[in-house]
Amino acid sequence: MYVADAQGVAKIRVSVDGFSLNDPAVQPVLGRAIVIHNAVGAGARVGCGIIEPFSGEAVTFDRYPDYTGTSNVHGLMAMSSVTGGLLSAKGTLAGLEASRTGGWHVHSGTTCGPITLSTPNTVIGGHYFPGMTQDPWDVIRYTTDIRGVAQIDTSIGIVSGPTNPSVSSPPPPSPPPPSPPPPVGAIQPH
Numbered sequence: 001m002y003v004a005d006a007q008g009v010a011k012i013r014v015s016v017d018g019f020s021l022n023d024p025a026v027q028p029v030l031g032r033a034i035v036i037h038n039a040v041g042a043g044a045r046v047g048c049g050i051i052e053p054f055s056g057e058a059v060t061f062d063r064y065p066d067y068t069g070t071s072n073v074h075g076l077m078a079m080s081s082v083t084g085g086l087l088s089a090k091g092t093l094a095g096l097e098a099s100r101t102g103g104w105h106v107h108s109g110t111t112c113g114p115i116t117l118s119t120p121n122t123v124i125g126g127h128y129f130p131g132m133t134q135d136p137w138d139v140i141r142y143t144t145d146i147r148g149v150a151q152i153d154t155s156i157g158i159v160s161g162p163t164n165p166s167v168s169s170p171p172p173p174s175p176p177p178p179s180p181p182p183p184v185g186a187i188q189p190h
Helices: none
Strands: 033-037 045-050 057-061 074-082 086-094 101-103 141-143 150-158 165-168
Touching (some): 141 150
Antiparallel strands (some): 057 074, 074 086
């Protein structure tokens, strides 16, 4: 069971005894389908995904330590190295401003702990790009939908030396095509 927030986003954390990811002796789930059901009771099947092997790291997001605004950012991003020295980032962020474009960046810090007067911006740090003269993170963007949800699918890497970062992101989705006009003589709704 899950409980969704006002934006329709649910955080799910569950442990189930007697199952494993890939241990053949303990009910392995790798390669099997996960089905998402609508609200309890009606229970319509509304989503499906396959548990696939992954060699990378997962990043979970929560509120920035000293942020006091109304956004309640949360999400999951999978980071992995891919062929050609690229860093790949794929995931979903929710709780952002609706229908907006913003940025995301890797910072030099190794914790998201609270910022104090004695350690301002040293815990999280600035953008991480050691040895490079150009900040590759300045061009990394996301665009949210009308619910404040962003799909992340970006690769970043070095093409020809540390001063020339390369970023690749798929273009934002196109709006749906307009509906075709009704046939001549069709009855129009009022």
